[in-house]
Structures are given as structure tokens and as C-alpha cells.
Amino acid sequence: MELAGRAVDAAGVAVIVPGTLLVTAIAAIRISRRRADVYHDHRRRAGRSILLGLEFLVAGDIIRTVAVAPTYASAAMLAVIVGIRTFLRDAGQMGSGVDHLDWPERGPAGHARPV
Numbered sequence: 001m002e003l004a005g006r007a008v009d010a011a012g013v014a015v016i017v018p019g020t021l022l023v024t025a026i027a028a029i030r031i032s033r034r035r036a037d038v039y040h041d042h043r044r045r046a047g048r049s050i051l052l053g054l055e056f057l058v059a060g061d062i063i064r065t066v067a068v069a070p071t072y073a074s075a076a077m078l079a080v081i082v083g084i085r086t087f088l089r090d091a092g093q094m095g096s097g098v099d100h101l102d103w104p105e106r107g108p109a110g111h112a113r114p115v
Contacts, residue, residue, distance in 0.1 A: 001067035005060045012056030019049030047088060054085040 027042035061078040068074075 001063060005064035005068070008056055008060035008063060012053040012060060014053075015056060016050055016053030019053065020046050023049060051085065051089055054081065054088070057081055058085060 023042055023045040026045070027038050030038045030041070058078070058081055061074070061081055065074045065078050
């Protein structure tokens with residue numbers, strides 16, 4: 001189980017690092033083309049990458065905390081990661097005006113409305 005927890009942790013890092021680098025490269029290209037609202041778009045995209053990676057890290061910590069000999073240190077680390085994840089999720093939603101899931105709204109006859 002320790003190996004499974006480490007593998008899930010590695011997946012989390014594999015999501016955060018390349019994802020953040022990719023969205024930063026996209027932002028640099030958009031800045032060079034003088035696109036509007038690059039900062040907010042970069043912040044939103046980087047936040048998604050970080051949150052997805054943190055989900056993997058939380059899962060890896062849960063695997064190790066529950067399946068392997070639980071300690072106060074591992075439980076505390078899990079609490080810190082969950083707290084960071086929750087803060088980032090809530091902070092990202094505060095500034096964006098999003099208070100619902102990103103599902104497309106349904107128009108007449110149940111068809112998704114164009115964005």
C-alpha cells in the first residue's frame with residue numbers, strides 16, 4: 001500500500017508541474033500577442049492544474065494514512081494538504097464569480113446553450 005500511495009503522489013506531481021509550466025507558456029504567448037485578461041486566465045488555468053494535482057496528493061495521503069500504520073504526523077500532513085486544497089478552491093471561486101459547477105446551462109428542449 002505504501003507503493004500505491006507513492007504512485008498516486010507521483011501522479012499528483014506529474015499533473016502539477018507540467019500543467020503549471022504549460023499554462024505559463026500559454027500565458028507568455030498570449031502576453032506576446034497582447035491579448036486581454038492574460039492574468040486572470042492564467043490564474044484560473046494554473047489553479048485548475050494545482051487543484052487537480054492536489055486531489056491526487058490527498059488521495060495518496062489517504063491511502064497511506066488509512067492503509068499503512070497511521071501516525072499523528074501523517075494525519076497532520078493530510079489535514080494540511082486538504083486545508084490548502086480547500087483554500088485554493090474557495091479562493092479561486094471567489095474572484096471568478098463562480099458559485100456553481102461548470103456544467104453548460106440548458107436552453108429550451110434540453111440542449112446546451114452556446115458559450
